[in-house]
Amino acid sequence: MNAPNEIRIDPRKVGAGGTVTLEIDGVAVTVPAGTPLLRAGVEAGVMIPKLCDAEGLKPFGSCRLCLVEVEGRKGYPSSCTTPAEAGMKVRTQSPQLAKLRRNVMELYISDHPLDCLTCAANGDCELQDMAGVVGLREVRYGVGDAKPGENHFTAATRDESNPYFSYDPAKCIVCNRCVRACEEIQGSFAITITGRGFGSRVTAGQGETFMASDCVSCGACVKACPTATLVEKTVIEMGQAERRVRTTCAYCGVGCAFDAEMKGEQVVRMVPADAGRANEGHACVKGRFAWGYATHPDRITKPMIRERITDPWREVGWEEALAHTAREFRRIQHKHGTNSVGAIVSSRCSNEEDYLVQKLVRAAFGNNNVDTCARVCHSPTGYGLKQTLGESAGTQTFRSIEHADVIVVIGANPSDAHPVFASRLKRRVREGAKLIVIDPRAIDLVASPHVRAAHHLQLRPGTNVAVLSAMAHVIVTDNLVDAEFVAARCETKAYADWREFAARPENSPEALEAASGVPAAEVRAAARLYATGGNAAIYYGLGVTEHAQGSTAVIAIANLAMATGNVGREGVGVNPLRGQNNVQGSCDMGSFPHELPGYRHVSDTTTRSLFEQAWGVTIQPEPGLRIPNMLDAALDGSFRGLYCQGEDPVQSDPNTGHVVAALEAMECVVVQDLFLSETAKYAHVFLPGSSFLEKDGTFTNAERRISRVRRVMPPLAGKADWEVTQDLANALGYPMAYTHPSEIMDEIARLTPTFAGVSYDKLERLGSIQWPCNAAAPEGTPTMHVDSFVRGKGRFLPTQYVPTEEKVTRRFPLLLTTGRVLSQYNVGAQTRRTANTDFYAADRLEIHPHDAEERGIREGDRVAIESRVGRTVLPATVTERVAPGVVYTTFHFPESGANVITTENSDWATNCPEYKVTAVQVARGS
């Protein structure tokens, strides 16, 4: 299914040379100077035959199909490598060009099997298309003993090692598109061309299979392949798709745009959209391939109820399930009070669904006990950025990194958790930007092919604030503050207070070295590079937020950006990398217990009145319970009923034993999910959820980009999630009557100033919108805080380093920190039900060789990990990725119980759990 060419020349890429006007086949066209003639042709509506050129790749000039004639010049230059110049007259069709192209095609086909009718690419093959375009009618040559139309690699074994795509060297035309895609787009350098002449072939690694090589299965090579050499196994099995629907990935916070290619109601493949502004045609192994969970046999498609959690489930109809739920919640509220029930919404759900759940809680439950799973990931971002800059969101577009000269990555591992953004980042570093990594582990970015961090500050878990405050100390005491920016843009007194704080000797890198473990000289060098290296951008993740001082660290990051004037233009900024697809959106939608949509506090009478009038209810002016507060209140008996949509706190929240005890203490737990999750084991009602393929809506990614999610198949259980929430509201006696999620978005826009200009019609027209989108910015806001901060003047705040209470002792001498791997996603409910388990089938404990040797632990040994709250067993990986004294694991598999051992310690401002620091002991054996 050939994708239409959606990509036009970006007017922002007009360089110093300005534009030039030339003629192509008599058509005048104006393009930026230096634009390849092939691209200028697209602008002029002239399609020049090509094979080695592809969207997103640099011109290569190898296939010799795109030859043209230029008046006044000799020869037949390749149009992909010839830059447009003013006054050029270019001819793309002539008898001589036609002959040359036919001869070139004949040579290609001389070594290509003529099995088009049975080939997986039939109907989607550029080689076939070009043979048709150039009018190839005969093939006179063969290679060696092979006849024309046979391939000398025909006997070569296909590489079927990858679960998602196949490699057949017989069909390769050695156009290098796959190799260039791996290098230029993905940045893995995992494949190459080996051999010479007709012996040339694509080789993964050093003659390994794709699976054994460094290939990360992003699919860029497969997408780039013009033939069936690299092709999705689903296409081999199912054939070409019949229709295509543009939608948004439901995995991480990058929010890649995909075309779901469909055959009836079955997905054939997911192809990253070139026009998607978050991903610009790229993808990762999760979004590209790991969508099979949507139709996995484990899906629950019928509502179920039970009296006690020890009873077996009983399937019931939707009406009975919702009526039962409504009765139970009303019974509990009657007995224990209005505030005895609440809800948790998921960042995996859409904006419209999140909005509807918080509306249900506030309007139908009559309280503010609604929280989002962003509580346990990026709630400190919301707090810290609101306090300093005035808005609870990142400041940039992903594309902004193309203008960064210095990139700081702190507490984030983009290669694994935000891979498509990581590819952009690596590309910029390969172009010359300097990279500073602040992380307890030697993540891939520290040293990967053609990428090497200028500084790796390998700090002890729990000491981000020490390192960031030390960097501030250097910037202040070395007089590296952008005084003009600070004077014009920031609060004078707050800055003076912060400056005095930062300059104190106790905040010097030398004074904090003992705490952080980072050599002072490294901190000083990194701070100087950040402050003086040009445009400097900070990207951070949960390694910043999931700490007792998570909010303090976010504030410290904002302080650094303000002090150095690195806010308000492209190439700079403060950029939280959101863990899930709709973390930003769920926060925007009023899913926090203290804020209505648009981050407006429930105590604000004007805002509350607006919603009260629209919803026809009275809204409580006091904040509700956060997730950890709900669990605590359940144990003291004042919180008895929970509606949990798309979230699995038993597996994802800290101290599993505590979570389970709280759920067991409740009288009615309702879980709405795709699968019987760990939390569902403690539920009284199960309402089947719908995957992102089964519903309409929007997600908002880490750039504040609102993108459409489009239904490509009907909900397996008959209802989209928003319909279930609406039906529950109606069953509770609060009327809701939306007929489509677009109506919910219209209501959001009416009530939320930052969304005032958002509508499905506009999203259809623009593709995506970065909020704020309103009268002042009708098409959205790519860069925030351009002329002034959202709060007016930027506010510096002192960031005193306070050591965590989770301390190592003789009994618990190691610090455990947690994270994700590329192929699995959070609690694994989705990715564990795909072939991604071929890449990573179990959580493992990384331990440094010194710590392993001390304990007699060898690679692969089962080891027991014990903390103050629990104990679990994992296989060990002995690696220098972690520093001595630090161990690391992922939390994708319920049986490994990573959160059995994490504690309830949490961020001071938001109660975001301190997942990243747990004192443990590790011992060989189980």
Added chain:
Amino acid sequence: MKLDKLISMANQIGAFFEAMPDREQAVADIANHLQKTWEPRMRREILACLGTADEEALKPLVREALRRL
């Protein structure tokens, strides 16, 4: 909810704001933070410890802030 946990959480809040040079501002900000982010039953329970031996576990700034709620 367990009082010792609430006291610990309140002291964490106090530890952030006590870095502020302006003590009055710090107390006001602690009070504001508790008012705006703690659900009423949490505030009620921690307020109940004022005037008892338990209040000794509170940082002085936090104690002062609680008295303003």
